[in-house]
Amino acid sequence: MNWLNSEAFTLFGQRIIWSDMAGNVLGLITLALGWRRSLWTWPVQFLSGLVLFAAFYGHLTGSAGKQAVVMAVALYGWWQWQRDKDRSADGHIAPRFATWRERAAMAAGAAAGTVAVALLFTVFPNLSWDPWPDAYIFVGTIVAMYAQAKGMVEFWFAWLLVDLVGVPLNFANGYAFSGFVYVIYGALVLWGMRDWWLRSRKSLQPVLEGAPA
Numbered sequence: 001m002n003w004l005n006s007e008a009f010t011l012f013g014q015r016i017i018w019s020d021m022a023g024n025v026l027g028l029i030t031l032a033l034g035w036r037r038s039l040w041t042w043p044v045q046f047l048s049g050l051v052l053f054a055a056f057y058g059h060l061t062g063s064a065g066k067q068a069v070v071m072a073v074a075l076y077g078w079w080q081w082q083r084d085k086d087r088s089a090d091g092h093i094a095p096r097f098a099t100w101r102e103r104a105a106m107a108a109g110a111a112a113g114t115v116a117v118a119l120l121f122t123v124f125p126n127l128s129w130d131p132w133p134d135a136y137i138f139v140g141t142i143v144a145m146y147a148q149a150k151g152m153v154e155f156w157f158a159w160l161l162v163d164l165v166g167v168p169l170n171f172a173n174g175y176a177f178s179g180f181v182y183v184i185y186g187a188l189v190l191w192g193m194r195d196w197w198l199r200s201r202k203s204l205q206p207v208l209e210g211a212p213a
Helices: 018-035 041-056 061-087 100-123 131-149 154-172 176-209
Strands: 007-011 014-017
Touching (some): 018 176
Antiparallel strands (some): 007 014
């Protein structure tokens, strides 16, 4: 798998390696499929994690471990959407807003998880290139994927918060391709957020109309 870490081409003076390009392109496809509420979003997410796991395994143990977690969450998301897809008239998962309790739980989990993972990365420096932002992006990604698996509109907000750190960080560390992809992520997030927001309002209408007076 050494070819995954070899140079694919140069962009604006930055070396673009195959694993960075393939993993991020698949991640971009994953987000686009998520916008369309396609079940295929999870197999593609799993494949993206598998590509990056293969690229990191053997020399970047921490990064490989993070991709293993991403793949596990992708399997959970596929199972969740497969189970819930029949609840929507169009055969896809029906978007909804999280309850305040769910929002509080995700926010608390994200904060505690970021601190815990960052401290772990600090104790074991070989697991991360920059403990705190790396932990923030990793935990934020897991929270976003969990919210997506549950069909929550808030998953788009979580991705947006990840992007706000991921874009400048990738450019600053020389990962130009990842940086450009994160910019596109941001655009897709805004469009996807609007689509899910509108769909969540439509999905409430039958319930409101059939509710007792």
